[in-house]
Amino acid sequence: MxxxxxxxxxxxxxxxxxxxxxxxxxxxxxxxxxxxxxxxxxxxxxxxxxxxxxxxxxxxxxxxxxxxxxxxxxxxxxxxxxxxxxxxxxxxxxxxxxxxxxxxxxxxxxxxxxxxxxxxxxxxxxxxxxxxxxxxxxxxxxxxxxxxxxxxxxxxxxxxxxxxxxxxxxxxxxxxxxxxxxxxxxxxxxxxxxxxxxxxxxxxGTFEKSPIEIEQKESAPVFHGGSTIKRKEIEQAHICLAYPGLPLKDDHLYDLILLDSIVGGTMSSRLFQEIREERGLAYSVYSYYSSYLSTGSFVIYGGTSPEHLEEMVSMMDSIIGELIDKGVSARELTNAKEQLKGSFLLGLESSESRMHRNGNNELIIGEHRTIDEVVALIDNVNINDVNKMAQTIFSCERAVSIISPYDQESESLN
Known part of the structure; x- marks a missing residue:
């Protein structure tokens, strides 16, 4: 307790x-x-x-x-x-x-x-x-x-x-x-x-606040689309595609977390299976989300040979388009829920993980959900919630970051 x-x-x-x-x-x-x-x-x-x-x-x-x-x-x-x-x-x-x-x-x-x-x-x-x-x-x-x-x-x-x-x-x-x-x-x-x-x-428990303590006010940042391209003498090309995410306290955060699992957060995800396993276009390809007090992001990353970069991005866009048009399947959502619950529960078996969870919850979020409450939040997400999340974030203008040994100027990469 x-x-x-x-x-x-x-x-x-x-x-x-x-x-x-x-x-x-x-x-x-x-x-x-x-x-x-x-x-x-x-x-x-x-x-x-x-x-x-x-x-x-x-x-x-x-x-x-x-x-x-x-x-x-x-x-x-x-x-x-x-x-x-x-x-x-x-x-x-x-x-x-x-x-x-x-x-x-x-x-x-x-x-x-x-x-x-x-x-x-x-x-x-x-x-x-x-x-x-x-x-x-x-x-x-x-x-x-x-x-x-x-x-x-x-x-x-x-x-x-x-x-x-x-x-x-x-x-x-x-x-x-x-x-x-x-x-x-x-x-x-x-x-x-x-x-x-x-x-x-x-x-x-005894030190006092300084007379110059300031009121921390983190203004809500505005997400921008656009791109940055860096040419560097390396073997692979690396790309990140980013979309607006959700802040930590958003009621729909678990919709996004489950979408992340389906898109690229696991070995059975669409990105991993279609880009790495089916086509062998990349060794490393995945998605992740970042959530903070006032903002967040959803990012898709891939690293591949420069000559395969456009093809890989085309596949990423195809996966995104299919998610917008057809949504996720019931099986994908069930698997994502079980994987997320397993990751969450197994991650609480060490003193370090409990300390980190409790410290972050108190300092940043300001509340402590029980394990059962978190599991219930995961279970209560339905397929419409996840599909609506996909349609919302993937319809936004995205930000792109590329590092490549070639000059990548194709419109398909932006």
Missing amino acids: ISKYSCGNGVRVIHEKMPYVRSVAIGIWVKAGSAFEKDEEWGLSHFIEHMLFKGTPTRTARMIAEQFDRIGGDINAYTSKELTCYTTTVLDNHAEEAMEILADMFFHSVFDEKEMQREKTVILDEIASVEDTPDDDVDERLWSVMYPEHPIGRSIGGVKATINRFDKDMIRKYMDEHYTPRNIVISVAGNYDDRLIDTIAKHF
Whole structure:
């Protein structure tokens, strides 16, 4: 059962006991991501995430790493468009020690100038690695087409011009504005006892909000059609076709999730079966959806040899057209429902997955549906719901991103 404890300052603690495991997963969830950054802050959320690992007055970066190794724990972090998350998974007898280290990193990082300069180089290398990975790069460029006038359309990592200007004052100001009690959730799942909750309350329940805390208002971005084409000396051509999706709290989100499964989310999907299995046009072809507080996207991706790109896109368009005209079959919908329920239920068997689900639900969605409620939402979707979703999104103008060794100018690719 999920329990919730609210500290006096507004920090929320979400915890779920799993007495049959020996692990404890802990996550510090902060509502601070690239979608909330000003132009001059582009990449700052991600930079702060990196810098919290670089030392405190009592622990160097090496000591932090060694202490987690000594207790047999994993520590990690990530930044997304709407949040930053710092996580660890440890054996249950080391949970309080792990929380002490996380709290020290969170509240007492020194942001040493030399460490900052080194980490800027690391992040620029990380950005370069994305550009060297075409299936990642084509997706990054896609967002700049879909939402060119909104921060959510920008890459999370930032760009060299902004990263090089980051300093300690910018970090402190951004954290004072966003790393505030009401924007923080601590999520715990696993085999813990009340001492861990007391440790969390001791560290996170007393700090006060900054006088410069800002009201986070993420305006709803407007989806744009259009295209971006990048020529690069690579072996394959990569393409993303994007359509407007749905925000996280939309009542029809499960219609879209099931449509995704049928279109390209599984090995039995239409894209996989018709483009890879039947015609051998691509090794990697799939669809996925992304949902955020105020917007979303539905994306079809394929990677193939340049000479097969037009044929592959033609097949994608044929599949989309057939979905608009004829809809999905009852068998496809039944299979998609069972696959989605299986994926959902099996994904909840680890402490890490429970911690992530609960933290995201509390911080971003603001509610916790039971397992039975989620299963019911899936089962209640009918074939008309899915067909209407297909007709709605696929009738919109799409955004296109291509990376290819050839100049791809054909109208059929747009």
